[in-house]
Amino acid sequence: MNTAPSARDIRRWRQYLADERAEAAVYRDLAGRRTGEERDILLALAEAEGRHEEHWRKLLGDNVGKPGRGGLQARMLRVLARRFGSVFVLALAQRAETRSPYSSDADATSAMAADEQIHEEVVRALAARGRSRLSGTFRAAVFGANDGLVSNLALVLGISGSGASNQFVLLTGLAGLLAGALSMGAGEYVSVRSQRELLEASNPAESARDAVPKLDVDANELGLVYRARGMSAADADARAAEVLRGHTFGDDETTAPDDHESVGTGLGAAAASFSFFASGAIIPVLPYLFGLEGYVALAVAAVLVGIALLGTGVVVGLLSGGPPLKRALRQLAIGYGAAAATYVLGLLFGA
Structure with a gap:
């Protein structure tokens, strides 16, 4: 037979419910300032917080009461997310996810505790993108x-x-x-x-791209390029054969734009x-x-x-x-x- 929750339990559950609502709102506000994949990821995090919110709502039942306010940190995060939506907010959200009490609370499910740990890694990865963009x-x-x-x-x-x-x-x-x-x-x-010059020097030369269609298919010296880049002989030959069929050498092997972006410009720095x-x-x-x-x-x-x-x-x-x-x-x-x-x-x- 289930016993009625104590007043202390109800207060704690209500606070958890308010915190989950606030965190979901933070992620939705951040998503509103993003586009593409980052927006989809943030909305998915908000949806996950909504599932946690529903757990506490069910436990509370008729004791849900009026919507509570999230903790001070969650409220500050929402204000910052609405005004800035920057990497600072993501970094703060990352720290908030690390302090989740669910792993030591018997009323939270193990899945919820695991969710919070994964959320930390998701937010860490999103924050890392922002850090990369402004790092230089x-x-x-x-x-x-x-x-x-x-x-x-x-x-x-x-x-x-x-x-x-x-x-x-x-x-x-x-x-x-x-x-x-x-x-x-x-x-x-x-x-x-x-x-930046070192990164640019790592890009394949235009003359090498032009030479690909004229290579001797039987000799396939293009494989030496990939072996020099660290591939095994078998992988290098397979990659070279693929390139020769499509003549796309260098299209996916240039230095990634993010590498240049993370370095920044000389004058800006x-x-x-x-x-x-x-x-x-x-x-x-x-x-x-x-x-x-x-x-x-x-x-x-x-x-x-x-x-x-x-x-x-x-x-x-x-x-x-x-x-x-x-x-x-x-x-x-x-x-x-x-x-x-x-x-x-x-x-x-x-x-």
Whole structure:
């Protein structure tokens, strides 16, 4: 004989029901900003959350009550999904799926717990697509901002520790900002441009495509191309025979467009690196620009840089799917460690 659910069970089930509704709404909102395959995948996730919703509805029976509100995170996700629909939302959704309580709740089925684990992988894959699309410029932006924050804070603290005047510290900080931003921009341009050229060099030459119809079918030297690419002799000959029949050499073997897209453009990466390094490097200089002096200026600079480092750490954590707080504290520890070391050196050399 089934016993009536306790008030505590009803509250928990109602919260699960509200969370499932909210999560389904998030996926539908995200789908509304996508097209093609990604839209279909997101709608399928929303449908799966609907099945989970129905499970809790059946358990509640007449105790369903008024529609509840999802948790704070689910509500925030929906707001972000409606406004942005970006990889940030997918990264947050990925983390939300990892914290599903169904695996330890006896009232949830094992299939529901398994669904949530698979949902995490689906969302991870969708987020990875977004990360790939912005990885080139984003990498330059994040590294540029962090380099600007840490290197210029270390420079300013090191010069301050030596006992230099405020005017000299300010000039040094501005010079470090400009020199570092130009260096970062130039280096990023060369790096990304070189990487794209390497990818382009891997594409089959047009002359090779033109030569395929004229090859000696009996000799079939095209097989050597595929063997050079790592195929076994049998697979290489089979692939070469297939190409000779259709004369489509190179059509499906060029470097994928996503490879170029994930690298980014040289000018885009350079501009992002320059801009973000400068935006990071200006922060330690701000107290001196506004006339603060001595330890007050140092303390304000350290606090401002600390806040910025925490912010970039949170962004990196969200996009990587890792714990944002841990990434933020790691950024802070590295930045403050470098700054403290140069300040101590400045004191020693100043003495």
